[in-house]
Amino acid sequence: SQKIEQNSEALNIQEGKTATLTCNYTNYSPAYLQWYRQDPGRGPVFLLLIRENEKEKRKERLKVTFDTTLKQSLFHITASQPADSATYLCALVTGNQFYFGTGTSLTVIP
């Protein structure tokens, strides 16, 4: 069956450190992979997109990698801040479908 797993339900890190979130998938061949941020009581907000033929994408303190051999994407937040605390969702895009993971709740401790 098709499956998307995001590393852990919750991740706590110290302010200033790099947070690394994982998205693993099976039985998909996604053309794109997207990362979203969701705050409590709000809808997901798009952060970054990476294509299947791209290895890495950066935007300010954010970096996404995409390894189609390992079927894995890593999402990094460098110099993390308490304001980065939120739930982060990965989404695979294949065909005309979006498939979302369950999300990882990140808490950055001051």
Add this chain to the structure above:
Amino acid sequence: ETGVTQTPRHLVMGMTNKKSLKCEQHLGHNAMYWYKQSAKKPLELMFVYSLEERVENNSVPSRFSPECPNSSHLFLHLHTLQPEDSALYLCASSQEGRRDQPQHFGDGTRLSIL
């Protein structure tokens, strides 16, 4: 982000009630979506409308009935719901045919079934 607006933000209803959720997008998109988000579960795609026609219906019970009168508005009509239907219902929009573009979400309607 105010591009996609959902009303109401919170809704409490009994199992025998009939209510409707509303979604409006101001982004000029031509595809709209309804998702269900339950605790500790991935977003579940319920319905997809492209150019005002329903193109996806993911085995959703008939007690949920979508309506898309135009490309800017989407409704989800609810009747005879069950307690397990309590969840956050999210509306999203995107540009049809552009898989490299993100979906834009509203802030959802928190639905509680008594």
